[in-house]
Amino acid sequence: xxxxxxxxxxxxxxxxxxxxxxxxxxxxxxxxxxxxxxxxxxxxxxxxxxxxxxxxxxxxxxxxxxxxxxxxxxxxxxxxxxxxxxxxxxxxxxxxxxxxxxxxxxxxxxxxxxxxxxxxxxxxxxxxxxxxxxxxxxxxxxxxxxxxxxxxxxxxxxxxxxxxxxxxxxxxxxxxxxxxxxxxxxxxxxxxxxxxxxxxxxxxxxxxxxxxxxxxxxxxxxxxxxxxxxxxxxxxxxxxxxxxxxxxxxxxxxxxxxxxxxxxxxxxxxxxxxxxxxxxxxxxxxxxxxxxxxxxxxxxxxxxxxxxxxxxxxxxxxxxxxxxxxxxxxxxxxxxxxxxxxxxxxxxxxxxxxxxxxxxxxxxxxxxxxxxxxxxxxxxxxxxxxx
Numbered sequence: 001x002x003x004x005x006x007x008x009x010x011x012x013x014x015x016x017x018x019x020x021x022x023x024x025x026x027x028x029x030x031x032x033x034x035x036x037x038x039x040x041x042x043x044x045x046x047x048x049x050x051x052x053x054x055x056x057x058x059x060x061x062x063x064x065x066x067x068x069x070x071x072x073x074x075x076x077x078x079x080x081x082x083x084x085x086x087x088x089x090x091x092x093x094x095x096x097x098x099x100x101x102x103x104x105x106x107x108x109x110x111x112x113x114x115x116x117x118x119x120x121x122x123x124x125x126x127x128x129x130x131x132x133x134x135x136x137x138x139x140x141x142x143x144x145x146x147x148x149x150x151x152x153x154x155x156x157x158x159x160x161x162x163x164x165x166x167x168x169x170x171x172x173x174x175x176x177x178x179x180x181x182x183x184x185x186x187x188x189x190x191x192x193x194x195x196x197x198x199x200x201x202x203x204x205x206x207x208x209x210x211x212x213x214x215x216x217x218x219x220x221x222x223x224x225x226x227x228x229x230x231x232x233x234x235x236x237x238x239x240x241x242x243x244x245x246x247x248x249x250x251x252x253x254x255x256x257x258x259x260x261x262x263x264x265x266x267x268x269x270x271x272x273x274x275x276x277x278x279x280x281x282x283x284x285x286x287x288x289x290x291x292x293x294x295x296x297x298x299x300x301x302x303x304x305x306x307x308x309x310x311x312x313x314x315x316x317x318x319x320x321x322x323x324x325x326x327x328x329x330x331x332x333x334x335x336x337x338x339x340x341x342x343x344x345x346x347x348x349x350x351x352x353x354x355x356x357x358x359x360x361x362x363x364x365x366x367x368x369x370x371x372x373x374x375x376x377x378x379x380x381x382x383x384x385x386x387x
Contacts, residue, residue, distance in 0.1 A: 002126050007179040008119045011076065012138050014176065015115055016145030016246075018079055018108060018169055021086060022101070023342070024150035024242060026224040027235050028157060029101075033093045038225075040098065042346020045221070047106035049339035055113020056332020060325030068118060069181050071324070075115030076176050082107035083170035090163030109335050117328035124316050124323065132266060132313035136257030139309040143253055143301075146220075146246035154239035199322070202329055205315035208371035209330045210337040212307045215277050215364050217341020218357070219300045220245055226284075226354055227293050237290040244294055245301040252305025267376045270310045274368035276303030281362040285355035307368065308334060314375050 022029075022044055029036045063071045085104040089097055120135055127134035149165070156162045223245050228238035256269055280300035287293050312330050319326045348357055 004122065004181045005126055007072070007176065007181050008122045008126065009138060009141050010176055010179065011072070011115055011119050012141040013145040014169060014172055015079065015112060015119075016142035017149040018083060018166075018173075019112060019142075020146040020149045020220070020242070020246065021153065021166060022105060022108075023221045023224065024153045024239065025162065026221070027228045027238055028162065030225070030229065034097060035093075036098075038346045038349055040346075041225075042343040044101050044105050045217075045339040045343035047102050048109035048112075049336050049343075051106045051109020051111075052113050052332045052335025052339070055110050055117070055335075056328050059114060059117040059328025059331075060322065062114070063117075063324040068122060068324075071114055072118040072122075072181060073177055075111050075113075075118055076173050077111075078107050079111035079115060080170050080173035082111055083166045083173060086166040087163050087170060109339075112335060113328060113331045116331040116334075117324055120312055120327040120331070121316070121324045124313065131316070132261075132310070133257050135313045135316075136253050136306065136309040139312075140250050140253030140257060143246050143250035143305070147243050147250055150224075150239050150243045150246075154236065198325065199319065202315065202319060202322075202326060204371055205311055205318070205326070205375055206329050206333040208368065208375055209308060209311050209333040210340075211364055211367050211371070212304070212311070213334045213337025214341040214344075215281075215337075215361065215368075216304050216308075217338040218345060218361055219280070219297065219304065219341075221338070221342035222345055222354060223297050227290070230354055231288060231290075231293065233290045233293075237294065241294045241297040244298040248298040248301025248303075249305045250301075252302045253309060256306050257309070266306075266310055269306055270372045270376050271369060273303060273305070273307045274365040274372065277307075277368070278362040278365035279303070281358045281364075285358050307372070311372075311375065318375075 026041065028034065029041055030038075059071065062074065066074070082104050085100050085107065089100040089104065092100060119138060123134040123138045124131040153162050153165050156164050220242065223242040224238035226238075227233050227241045228235050256264070256266075277300065280296060280303055284293065284296045284300070287296055308330075312327065315326050315330055316323045345354065345357060352360075
């Protein structure tokens, strides 16, 4: 195994596990002693957007000044701080609890942006001959962690100790700093950062990822609430729906990332993915049983699986000299979209029920399909061959 790959994939697992904690705590935060309203819960994602934007703007510049190792370590430390805030939030209620949760999402946005910019770029360089597959598998690891994390959190919640999981993640983020990282080479020093690394040609990739992430956030951040609060089903069913949403995404990434391009062209699956998301948005509002909803959210996860990692690999392939800045921009776009899909649906439910919002969300397939066609056309050959 190449030096640094353990750190890259371990960071991916920890990032996925940390990313899903607030959505996984949806029903817990709505109940006693926290008693957050839908609007307050939705507002938790706004600092995440701010953090993501800051990370997207700064990733290339930080990389230029601190190198890949410095960017990676800074991301790990910010993520550790986010887990510290969430661990402490367990012991609080009222306004102080809300402040801690806002701080957690802000730090998570920054940490997610910096860490994912570092590890997505590192994956494309460590496995340059198969960059698209490497980026897809890395994001499968991230998705796998998001599938496991809600189940662990729910299990600990049954014993009144959900804070144990973010506390353990805090220690693991700090321990990650002890793992060896890839040696910085000539490619690392030649990376462009700052204003000169920004190009208008990056924007269609970022727009595609942002729209995709609105869909992902609409599924992932509201699965638990839709199943347990709207359908009045057991909390375990909500946790399982959320877990299998991320599980379906993980299976799609492992499966499709491993299939050679000449067997199943990546461009074809990239174009089909938006249609699958639209079908799930239309199907879920018609379902009422726990089993049907769990299966539908699993299918939604599978449909969401490859749009982001393929956008990442195509984007880096189209901008090899600005790879870290491109990765940072797309991670920032992901978090902005996640924030819109997560926080926007809270206040919107004062006007429309969640089921109706889901039905209208099927229209996102139109821009997603166009941008997938446009962005994959820019890079005619497999993005992995240009990593």
